[in-house]
Amino acid sequence: EGALQDYSEAIRLKPDYADAFNNRGIARAAKGDVEGALQDYGEAIRLKPDYADAFNNRGIARAAKGDLERALQDYNEAIRIKPDYAFAFFNRGIARRDKGDLEGALQDYNEAIRLNPDYADAFHNRGATRRDKGDLEGALQDYNEAIRLKPDYALAFYNRSNARRAKGDLEGARQDHDEAIRLGYKPKG
Secondary structure, three states, rough: HHHHHHHHHHHHHHHOOHHHHHHHHHHHHHHHOHHHHHHHHHHHHOOOOOOOOHHHHHHHHHHHHOOOHHHHHHHHHHHOOOOOHHHHHHHHHHHHHHOOOOHHHHHHHHHHHOOOOOOOHHHHHHHHHHHHHOOOHHHHHHHHHHHHHOOOOOOHHHHHHHHHHHHHHHHHHHHHHHHHHOOOOOOOO
């Protein structure tokens, strides 16, 4: 709430401050005000048409609303403006996977990893996409790398548990499942 007030005051003092609109959008999104966030990202982009972060953030907000087509457009624009933007490739990978474009998602996760070799979330998501394609060995490699990079990554342990179980490694699956729960993962259902 305090952040929202501060950004609003910054905008009042300097109405053409694109960063303040973008940051207020982030704060609004964090509070669940997706519509307000979209308005702020749109204003940041109007003020600064080459604002890759605002396009990426608007893509995240649009994806949260289920508007994957427009989210993809925003990620594409963020990447066009900033071709080395690993986070935009990562987010576009999520949207592509959600649309069923597993090959496109893999390409985006590969690029995010190429740009940021320590990107644990990109390894994790690439592992999940590989699992979706039936590549359990590739999925396990990616989950292993995600866990190596982020040893407290509960979701990676949980998903590695599922992949190990699918490969018949029941003891490894049990160990990973227990570790995921120890780290705070709460299985759904």
